[in-house]
Amino acid sequence: IEDLEAQVTVECMIPQRFHRSIMGPKGSRIQQSTREYGVQIKFPDREETPQGAPNAESVVQENGDDGTETKVADPGSPKKSDIIIISGRIEKCDAACEALKALVPVSIEVEVPFDLHRYIIGQKGTGIRKMMDEFEVNIQVPSPDQQCDIITITGLSTNLERAKGGLLDRVRELQAEQEDRALRSFKLVVSVDPKFHPKIIGRKGAVISQIRSVHDVNIQFPDKNDETQDQITITGYERNTEAARDSIMQIVGDLEQMVSEDITLDHRVHARIIGARGKAIRKIMDEFKVDIRFPQAGAPDPNCVTIMGKPEDVDEAIDHLLNLEEEYMTDVVENEVMQSYMKPHSLEDSKPQSSKGFVVRDAPWTAGGNEKAPDMSSSEEFPIFGAPVTHKTSLGPKRQWGEGLLPADMS
Known part of the structure; x- marks a missing residue:
């Protein structure tokens, strides 16, 4: 009962444009204030300004007047849409009102060189969004057309200084990067x-x-x-x-200081000195710190090899190459000797002798008799399978089938 009797209602006047910021995301700030101070907080309905008259002055009509006499409302007088009602004990209502007023956002201006604005905004706005989320403020950067150096920060007074400090730190960082880029250039x-x-x-x-x-x-x-x-x-x-x-x-x-010397290396050992995919010659060049050039195909002297490098390195490389040549030439000579034994005979030896054909000896018709050699063109002596054979006969004239035969003979 004592709390009910001590209940009062206090009007807290805050411009309506700040009400949404005071409420916070999903009304979280108001909920926190009501729990902390044990009061009830009611916001007025949102007032919409008529189109075409954003700064229209409100007309006040006195009770009993017919409306013929009107007076203009005082611009400094509070509007209903600006009054927040707080209900509770008097001391708690006053504390809650002060807390709400502390939640009203304020704005400060920070001077930042225009050429740094795009770096502060970052790629697709990531840089400025990160700062706004970190300091819980709103940062407004002027459009590039204005080419203005002023950036506006809006938020709670407790967050503004931190946001300003963070923005200036970012400016100093960007300026240091610019100086570093200039030095690196x-x-x-x-x-x-x-x-x-x-x-x-x-x-x-x-x-x-x-x-x-x-x-x-x-x-x-x-x-x-x-x-x-x-x-x-x-x-x-x-x-x-x-x-x-x-x-x-x-x-x-x-x-x-390098010198170039040409030496004669038998071209038959070049492939072995170079090695598979040039591994052997690269190893020699790295070991003696020289450059070795072999003659290309069709060169006037296929045995000429050029070595470039410091004089002492060239001498050592030449000695090494000559030793390799002596070693590899032994194998080359042996291989050539072996290949000479494996070569085929000369063309004259391997050429086939002319053949006289097939000769028949001691045949019956060669023994001195009257028999003559068979006629290979005769189909009778050399018949062909499947072909009719004509027989020679010395009998009388040929008779047709049935000619001169009696019926008894036919039977």
């Missing part, structure tokens, strides 16, 4: 004779890839159509580009 051009470019690149780009990864730079060689074929461009931090240049020039210095 330093370019250094090195002039190197194009004949050394393949050696600097290395087999399958191994040498240049190592320089790029070690010094964290980008190295660009000239295209075939470029006028300056001797210029190599190095991009990165200034100190890194200088270190990469020194590495390249060291390779060039080593290449300039």
Whole structure:
């Protein structure tokens, strides 16, 4: 009974445009306030502004007036749609009213360089959504057409400072990235004779890839159509580009000290020295740090092999190749000797002698008798199976069937 007698109703005036923000998602903030302060909170019905008169002034009619005399309502007077009713004990109602007023969002403006806005928004708005969710505020970025440096943050006063600090931290991070990109964009051009470019690149780009990864730079060689074929461009931090240049020039210095010598290696051992898919020759080149070139098909001298490298390395490689030639030539000579035994006879020996045909000796008709050799064209002496045979006879004239025969003979 005492609580019922102490019940009061307090009007809390907050503009209607902030009511939805005060309620929070699904009314969670109001539910929390009613439980915390033990009061009842009722929001007014939403008032819709007539179309065409967004700022129309409300007309107040006094009781008993016929409407002929009207007066304009005070713009500063509260509207029904702005009044929130709080019911409960007086001290709790006042505390709840102050808590509701603390939930009214406020806005602050933060100056951010216009060129950083797109980085703050992020790809498809992911960056700005992350900040709004983290600080529970609304961040409004001006459109690109305005080219304005002001970003507006709206939310609870307790969250605004955190949101402002987070936004400024992001600005400092982006500015540091811009400065870093500017430093990484330093370019250094090195002039190197194009004949050394393949050696600097290395087999399958191994040498240049190592320089790029070690010094964290980008190295660009000239295209075939470029006028300056001797210029190599190095991009990165200034100190890194200088270190990469020194590495390249060291390779060039080593290449300039290299010598080239031609030796004679029997072409019959080239295949064995090269090995399957070039594995053997690559192993030799890596071991002695030289470059070995064999003659191509149709070369004037098929036995000429070129070795390039430092003088001491070239001498060692030549000694090794000559030793391999001596070893492999023994096998080559043995193989050739074995193949000579396995070769067929000469064409004259293997040529078949002319045949006189089939000769019959000591036949009956060759013994000096009167018998003559059989006539191979005669079908009688050499009958053909299935063909009729005509017999020679010395009897009288042929008689037709039944000619001169009596009926008794026919029987």
